[in-house]
Amino acid sequence: MGTPALMLAAPGSGQGKSMITAALARLHRNAGRRVRVFKHGPDYLDPMIQERASGAPVYQLHPWMTGAAECRDRLAAAAREADVVLVEGSMGLFDGDPSSADLAALAGLPVALVIDARAMAETFGAVVGGLARHRADVQVIGAIANRVGSPGHARMLAGSLPEGVAWLGAVPRDDAMHLPDRHLGLVQADEVADLDARLDAAAAVLADAGLGALPPAVTLEADPLPPPPRRLVGQRIAVARDAAFAFIYRGNLELLEAMGAEVVPFSPLHDTALPACDALWLPGGYPELHAATLAANSGLWAAIHAHHQAGKPILAECGGLMYCAESLVDGEGVTHPMLGLLPGRVEMAGRLTGIGLQSLARPDGELRGHTFHHSRLETALEPAESTTRRSGSPAEAVYRVGSLTATYFHAYFPSAPEVVAGLFSR
Incomplete structure (x- = not known):
């Protein structure tokens, strides 16, 4: 029917x-x-x-x-x-x-x-x-x-x-x-x-x-998809989720859970400590609209720094990257101190500075996604790698500082589960 x-x-x-x-x-x-x-x-x-x-x-x-x-x-x-x-x-x-x-x-x-x-x-x-x-x-x-x-x-x-x-x-x-x-x-x-x-x-x-x-x-029919590899069994992944960090594909969360991870949400705007976790995901959102509140949460800052110093993975995407920089200049021109895990400052540009479909190629898969942002990062740090635009040209930088991976690239996790497992594993 x-x-x-x-x-x-x-x-x-x-x-x-x-x-x-x-x-x-x-x-x-x-x-x-x-x-x-x-x-x-x-x-x-x-x-x-x-x-x-x-x-x-x-x-x-x-x-x-x-x-x-x-x-x-x-x-x-x-x-x-x-x-x-x-x-x-x-x-x-x-x-x-x-x-x-x-x-x-x-x-x-x-x-x-x-x-x-x-x-x-x-x-x-x-x-x-x-x-x-x-x-x-x-x-x-x-x-x-x-x-x-x-x-x-x-x-x-x-x-x-x-x-x-x-x-x-x-x-x-x-x-x-x-x-x-x-x-x-x-x-x-x-x-x-x-x-x-x-x-x-x-x-x-x-x-x-x-x-x-x-x-x-x-008629909408399909062959069932194979289950993803159970590469994250026993891993507890803390995910920032609030008005400042809300750009999260539902499919990403479900993929992490299907791979065996326990996903634990927390709020950088309201929580003063991290939940007990093995890895941390700081997704995109609007940190520029909440920069003063983020800057004032010293308790969470200390917890994230301790997580980083312990060598536990951190994935920071777009808004997460902005939060990890040394400072953020908001749309009114006010400078706010940020986490300082990533050297450099982020400034709102007042216009679109990155857009389009992109992918990150690794030996164990091609992680696909996109970029869309109105800010720019000024840093002397050299990228560890870069994404590739759908059209074939280089696009967003991917930075690494210890256990931190930071980029403006928004990844769709189910496109490459093995790559995702690597990002959230020690």
Whole structure:
């Protein structure tokens, strides 16, 4: 029979597909359906919103970063337990390598286009038609007009659609369809105090627009993946998790546990000591927004220094790297002392300084992931190695100071479990 499933995609970024996806997930959830949502590509912030909207875990799907087999496996697993599966695309439908369209073709997902129609009339149909005809292996089944000005505007848009593409509905301009954002994307879900009320309001907007119908049923099947090696049995890994360090793929945590590790969360903002642990992971996040609080936590500083001096592994990614530097200059130009494990200072640049898919090649595997940051590190320390861009050119430096590995590179752990085991082992 299959499972109702749909990818929400767009002609480009900024069309409103994240909020439409979240509102649609909440609409189906409020109707009593079990909903699973996925996000195409490397993204930490949208999945936080989608988890709150759906009430279920959200995973990344990316045929290169997570691998085609894992994409199929996660979708198949979701189909076995859910009444509806939604996938939020990234950027434009055909942007990137692999693109959202590549994922749709790989999994056989029908696509609904979300298009900002604020400054558009009949051209809406031309945009839809061009996207629908661009690739024969991508099935565009319908279009959602977003930020529509009036019923008359909606009628013009609907009447412009080419044959074979359904009119799914017009979403009006409404404050309920907006979430706050900052330099790295949407504000983190836990920072939006009234998020559930906003999502319920957005779901009501979609219901009024007639978007409550289930998408087409598709068959989502996959061969089971082999279990990862049990290389971390007996290891206790402390993971920084709070408003300053929240950029963590759910799949990374599950991989560590599947390899035998015990994962113990702690907060650099609130805890004055490390939990008992064999290794430490400082992931990405927003340390620049909490630099004064981090600088004042002398008890935790001492504990992390003792951990380092004992030769216990530390992996510091992006925001974690910033925390490990000698100082951090925030967006207001204020300098804050940081841990000082990594020589040099980090300064917010006011613009994007690193972006793109990357990998770290080791003899025991290729760890894949991405980079996305608005700061730069000034250091005299020579990199121990470098990542490689998807395009083939050198990218982010990887620094080593004793047991510390620090880099702006965000790794997707399941892409190379043996490499991950090495990073968290003495």
